[in-house]
Each structure stands twice: as structure tokens, then as C-alpha cells.
Amino acid sequence: DQQVKQNSPSLSVQEGRISILNCDYTNSMFDYFLWYKKYPAEGPTFLISISSIKDKNEDGRFTVFLNKSAKHLSLHIVPSQPGDSAVYFCAASAVRGGTSYGKLTFGQGTILTVHP
Amino acid sequence: DSGVTQTPKHLITATGQRVTLRCSPRSGDLSVYWYQQSLDQGLQFLIQYYNGEERAKGNILERFSAQQFPDLHSELNLSSLELGDSALYFCASSVEGAMDGYTFGSGTRLTVV
Numbered sequence: 001d002q003q004v005k006q007n008s009p010s011l012s013v014q015e016g017r018i019s020i021l022n023c024d025y026t027n028s029m030f031d032y033f034l035w036y037k038k039y040p041a042e043g044p045t046f047l048i049s050i051s052s053i054k055d056k057n058e059d060g061r062f063t064v065f066l067n068k069s070a071k072h073l074s075l076h077i078v079p080s081q082p083g084d085s086a087v088y089f090c091a092a093s094a095v096r097g098g099t100s101y102g103k104l105t106f107g108q109g110t111i112l113t114v115h116p
Numbered sequence: 117d118s119g120v121t122q123t124p125k126h127l128i129t130a131t132g133q134r135v136t137l138r139c140s141p142r143s144g145d146l147s148v149y150w151y152q153q154s155l156d157q158g159l160q161f162l163i164q165y166y167n168g169e170e171r172a173k174g175n176i177l178e179r180f181s182a183q184q185f186p187d188l189h190s191e192l193n194l195s196s197l198e199l200g201d202s203a204l205y206f207c208a209s210s211v212e213g214a215m216d217g218y219t220f221g222s223g224t225r226l227t228v229v
Contacts, residue, residue: 004158006158009156034217041222042222043118043208043220043221043222043223044206044220045118046217046218046219049217089158091159102149102164102210102212102218103174104149104159105161106159106160106161108157
């Protein structure tokens with residue numbers, strides 16, 4: 001049962017353009033969402049997060065949007081840079097449920113390639 | 117360097133064998149999490165320890181076990197290895213919960229032949 005899904009295995013964009021990575025979830029108990037970036041031979045690194053009480057969170061070139069009714073979140077990168085080329089994972093947690101203890105449920109990842 | 121140290125980085129072993137993966141969390145972090153990433157899969161949660169005690173369990177096989185020691189380092193033991201156990205195993209640590217996200221180690225790549 002894939003509770004967090006990233007339906008696009010890969011995305012290719014031109015440098016300077018917007019990259020939009022999408023993520024869907026099915027578990028209505030999820031109330032905290034995160035994006036991680038992963039380079040080859042490294043562990044995932046935290047990028048940005050959003051609580052379910054918000055619908056948008058921005059950090060520099062990165063913005064995460066949350067649509068709770070659609071159980072959908074997206075990560076926007078503007079402008080995209082070649083150094084952004086990596087695998088992006090979305091993850092979700094049920095924090096207020098009180099039993100997650102920090103467990104994250106990850107999507108399968110999307111490979112982003114930004115061409116110069 | 118994320119502050120989370122995993123050893124070894126690579127491990128090649130035969131089916132039926134037993135291996136131990138080691139993780140030293142970031143200084144000050146009490147929680148340790150283990151995740152498995154198989155080919156083309158997302159990270160699958162295996163188990164979490166907090167200050168030496170098991171706190172949450174995911175889809176961890178009975179052939180796998182883990183523990184966290186008083187110095188807070190953790191070990192993941194994989195026994196009776198099968199070809200399908202070949203994967204990247206990540207350890208992550210956090211102060212508490214996932215509100216600011218974890219800090220991941222660079223992983224151990226296990227190849228079972």
C-alpha cells in the first residue's frame with residue numbers, strides 16, 4: 001500500500017525555468033510533509049517542509065504547496081539551476097496522531113535533470 | 117559530512133550470511149531510524165530507536181533486528197540473507213520527531229550474491 005506516491009519518475013527542465021514536482025498521499029492522518037533532495041552516493045538532505053495548517057511555504061527558490069482536499073503537494077523550484085539536478089523525495093508524517101514518533105513515509109522519488 | 121556516520125559504505129556477501137550495519141547518530145540526537153531503499157523504490161521505514169528503546173517498527177523482516185546502545189550508536193543486523201535484501205540501507209537521526217526532518221547518513225550499499 002503506497003501511501004505517498006510520486007507518479008513522475010523523472011522530469012527534465014531547462015536552466016532558468018520552473019521545475020514542478022508533484023506528490024499525492026492517501027492517508028488523511030498525515031499532517032506534516034517534507035521534501036528531501038538526494039545526490040548520488042549521498043544520503044537524502046532535508047529541503048523544505050509544510051504543516052497541514054498551511055497551504056504554502058517558501059524558502060528562497062523553493063516553494064511547497066499543499067492542497068489538503070486533493071491530498072496533493074507540489075514543490076516548485078524557480079529558477080531551476082543545473083545544481084538542482086538530483087532525486088527529490090516527498091515524505092509525510094502523522095505528527096498530531098501521537099504515534100508516529102517521527103516515522104516518515106516516503107514516495108518513490110522523482111529524478112530532476114536541469115539542462116544548461 | 118551530515119554528522120551521521122554509517123559503516124561500512126559497501127558490503128558484498130553471500131546468500132545465507134549475516135551482516136551488521138553500524139550507525140553513529142549526529143551529536144545530541146537521541147532518535148535513530150533505519151530505512152531500506154531497494155532498486156526503484158522509495159525509502160521504506162524499518163525501525164526507530166529512541167534513547168536506547170525501540171519506539172516504532174515498520175515493515176522489518178523477522179530476519180532483521182536492530183538495537184541502540186548506551187552511547188546511542190545503533191546496529192542493524194541482517195541474517196539469512198537473500199538476494200532480495202540487496203539494497204541501500206540508510207540511518208537517520210533526529211533530536212525528536214520529524215518536525216525539522218531527519219539528518220541522514222550516506223548509507224550502506226549491501227549486495228547479496
